[in-house]
Amino acid sequence: MRKGELTMNRYFDYAATHPMTKSALDHYVAMARSVYGNPSSLHTHGYMAEDYLTESRRLLKQALGLDMLRGKLLFTGSGSESNYIALTSLRKRMKGSEVITSWQEHDSVALLLDEWEAEGLTVHRLKLKEGRFDHETFTHLLDRDIGLVTFQHVNSDTGWTLPLHNILCQLKYKKVLFHVDGVQALGKIPVSVDGIDAYSFSAHKVGGPKGVGGLYMERLLPPPYYPGHHQYGIRPGTIDVPGICAFVKAFTDRHEQRTRHERNFLAFRAILKEKTSSYVDWLEFDQQSPAIFSFVSKQRDGQWWMTELDGLGFQVSAGSACRAGQNGPNRMLESLGYETSACHGLVRISFGEDTTVEDTTALAEAIVTLARRVGFYEQTLSR
């Protein structure tokens, strides 16, 4: 990267989308050139594409620590589509009539459940309890006629991480279906999907191409659209083999390097915390993705910070990009018990492959500069 680019764009919005890694992009090009067949075609080019698809599924399962015969992998067009397929399909299989979710889900889950609720289904939305998963209320709710539980594995706004293992143990002997939105978890924290009915993920969050998502299914799900021919009859559309292979390349690379990334990301956090903690409140949790670090500002909205930092050459976020055009309090902050005025002040910093100590230090300094300016303005006002 040239110096000009480095100083012009210091990208800290990897949770919104991670640029394709060099190796994933190279792999995409190689695949698009040589393995372009339609995997449904019954000829050499079709078989070759089908073979690469099978190999992608094998590599992905291997990275997920799964036995080759365990579960099925479906490829979709996005993490949001994976959530849609999982929930729509699982709904057809639900034994109970009520749903448990959290208050701070990604919109692709929250908005769909809002629709279900409007249709008469009962949806329970758990809030956090002192920053932790509310086991007590959850256990209590499980005594009701629950058919489906859906939780985000890693919260997209704050990196807060679900105690997945505990929940799995609780659900093990109940006839409750379990969906996990793992879009911000895969490649960022250790992920074990074994025993989960459906686990959604997305390629572009780990350096794969946009337009590719995935869904692990413990057992095959009923078709959400119509019974078709592609991908176990679950999802129609010519399968994007080059895109899928590039995703698997990005993910397996990331998987191998997870410890290194974690170490780096924790160092970036330490820098941000040390330099700026007197000015802003960082959100930390017992279990948290190292890739996301957010602070709350009481004097300015997240969108103010995003715009001001962008003006200084730093791209951050005010929470999930899917809600970026929407106003309204941040649900995660509400769940954490922040007062309404503060719930607009979330600023999300997220790290990726190209994040450096230098850029992070510069970002910390920019935050301090802006915080001082805000403080000065507040002082002037209050005089």
Added chain:
Amino acid sequence: MRKGELTMNRYFDYAATHPMTKSALDHYVAMARSVYGNPSSLHTHGYMAEDYLTESRRLLKQALGLDMLRGKLLFTGSGSESNYIALTSLRKRMKGSEVITSWQEHDSVALLLDEWEAEGLTVHRLKLKEGRFDHETFTHLLDRDIGLVTFQHVNSDTGWTLPLHNILCQLKYKKVLFHVDGVQALGKIPVSVDGIDAYSFSAHKVGGPKGVGGLYMERLLPPPYYPGHHQYGIRPGTIDVPGICAFVKAFTDRHEQRTRHERNFLAFRAILKEKTSSYVDWLEFDQQSPAIFSFVSKQRDGQWWMTELDGLGFQVSAGSACRAGQNGPNRMLESLGYETSACHGLVRISFGEDTTVEDTTALAEAIVTLARRVGFYEQTLSR
């Protein structure tokens, strides 16, 4: 291309999927490297991605001869998804209670309509009349309580082309919604979408990437999944800007070169016809896409031809790849009045950017060789 590759793989299945063109792939790489932002993000990288998306829509409209203010373009994950979104959404807007379609639709339309029918909706399926669109029956049906008409613009098995303009004129003053599946038409024949409620297309059929589809909407459609934030609230999921830009590059190139391609493709047809017409029956129509040319074989199934030709290094198809794993008579041949035994004998040859006169001549010779072998075997048998 090296000589080894040329003789090893002579690809004639461009209708199943067209390899990405060099310029589309180069464009994809450039975009993935520099315009990787999430277009929903409110910062420099987000705005840049949003700008490229807007520009893609503008270029696409321009190539479609549309006024910039006319209609909306939605990007999806595949042509099949575009068909799904169009039909599911239009169904919510239908005034009448019945649907008209054809007997030979692509599965992404046919299978969905089968579901609707199972739910109690009346679906009329027009057959061809002496190889032509059955205007008489269609006009007659329009007197019923029709809410929606959906037709494939170019038939994926034979290249047969719908008299779109006549149908549009007939529907103009009726309150009937009109969807056209243009997956095999866009870039292959002149396309005007003006006045059509929804027109579906796909990127990988014209040398764009797999995993990108599109839908022209005359007026915005109601959301088929749930009311979200992306793309007019119609389709959730981070928008694949590099993929979309690469598709628009492939399509606009193709659009500019359409006359040249048409001239070449018609020359390839002439070669095939001249050399093989004594052995196989080619399907020709008054209006037909130059990119697809099919023959019917009464002695052998399409899958036999596909396999034998593949063995000789030629990739052809036995009809739409989406049905490749399914047995059963070909619906287009049924519609043309072929007897059931012949309805398994469709062989589809389709041309693309890299098709050459030499390869086409070699394919014609291979067809003759196989036809002679079949004829010899038949003779031996009948003795």
